[in-house]
Amino acid sequence: MAQNPNKKSTKNKATSASSSTRAPQNANARNRRRAAEEQAEREQAAVIAKERKQQTIIGIIVVAVVVVLVAIAGFSVWRANRPVSEATVQQSYDAAQAVKTKPSGANSRGGFLISKRGLDKKIAKAPTVEIYMDFLCPGCGSLNRTLDPTLTAMEQAGQINIEIYPSAFLDSLTTDQYSTRTASQVAYIAQNDPDHVIAFIANLFAEDFQPSESDYKAVSDATLQQLAVKSGVPSDVAKKSTDGTYKSWITKISAYTPLRKELWNISGSRKGQMTTPTVRINENYWDLVSIGSANSDLVSDFLKAVGLPESEIGTSGKLPSIGGTGKPIAIS
Structure with a gap:
């Protein structure tokens, strides 16, 4: 049986066309994945940066509170024990x-x-x-x-x-x-x-x-x-x-x-x-x-x-023995 001399050529052209179509599609997909990955990395980096900032702020606040508390405690101790002058x-x-x-x-x-x-x-x-x-x-x-x-x-x-x-x-x-x-x-x-x-x-x-x-x-x-x-x-x-x-x-x-x-x-x-x-x-x-x-x-x-x-107790005319000037009687 005689073969069609154009059959192989047609098949090759179809294959070539199919490959040519898939190439840009694959490239676009890769680009989208890469873009998504980069976006995810940027978002993660932003989250990490935000957390670090918050931790820094919290750390500053904690340090400030501790300093204030120490200062208050120090003042209280000083106030309680400082010499009190007559003046x-x-x-x-x-x-x-x-x-x-x-x-x-x-x-x-x-x-x-x-x-x-x-x-x-x-x-x-x-x-x-x-x-x-x-x-x-x-x-x-x-x-x-x-x-x-x-x-x-x-x-x-x-x-x-x-x-x-x-x-x-x-x-x-x-x-x-x-x-x-x-x-x-x-x-x-x-x-x-x-x-x-x-x-x-x-x-x-x-x-x-x-x-x-x-x-x-x-x-x-x-x-x-x-x-x-x-x-x-x-x-x-x-x-x-x-x-x-x-x-x-x-x-x-x-x-x-x-x-x-x-x-x-x-x-x-x-x-x-x-x-x-x-x-x-x-x-x-x-x-x-x-x-x-x-x-x-x-x-x-x-x-x-x-x-x-x-x-x-409560009996009129019965006054305590120390009277109006005596010292309290000590407990024995």
Whole structure:
């Protein structure tokens, strides 16, 4: 059979045409893959760069925070242990006295003396118990809840004078200056309704009211006003008590109080520093640290310190044996 001389040539042309078509297609595919790979590499590089930048920023922030914390810690240690000159104490005292709006019923050191007779009316033959407090302080709350029923009964019977020192040391742990606001409120109520200030303080320290020092939640003025009314304070006095009338005075008094050496701890890890609560009896430091370490009963210890049998708590005419000038009786 004769062969077609053009058949082979036609086949070769078809093959050549097919190869020619695939070549640019393959090239385009390779180019697309390469472009995709390059794009992926660029995106990955961008991600890595971004992560490195973020890590650098975080590192800078962490270093800055550490530096700030170290600085704060250093300042606190320095402040707690630095020598306090008489000139510094005097300047701080003078600054408190220079405040224009301050309660007339308070003494020059920031205390309100409350007795059966009223504000600033001392019963001469009865011991005077000074209590320095911050209304966020958990230790102050514990002391009040333990000792307040006894102190209140004795005060109402004319057996002791109570001298309260509202202070503001813990504002930094709150979001709304709770320590300063409540100290100012107590000062206002002490000045304008001294008959109910002890009850109001007890309600501020009540276990179901006192805010947490470690997990503080804001407390509104309205809530504080309601608490005052609950304590027996007239509504008009309660409303004005949260106006911050004595905030500036409280701030200055709170700066002065820790400088008073007679208030510094005489034992324990905070020896040489002032902490709250602080208690003095007839101007003699009552060492709560030693009492606490003895694991004894606080009420019994207090009664022994002033010299009063438990059976005579709240009995008019039965005065503690140390009187108005004696030193606290030591625990044996």
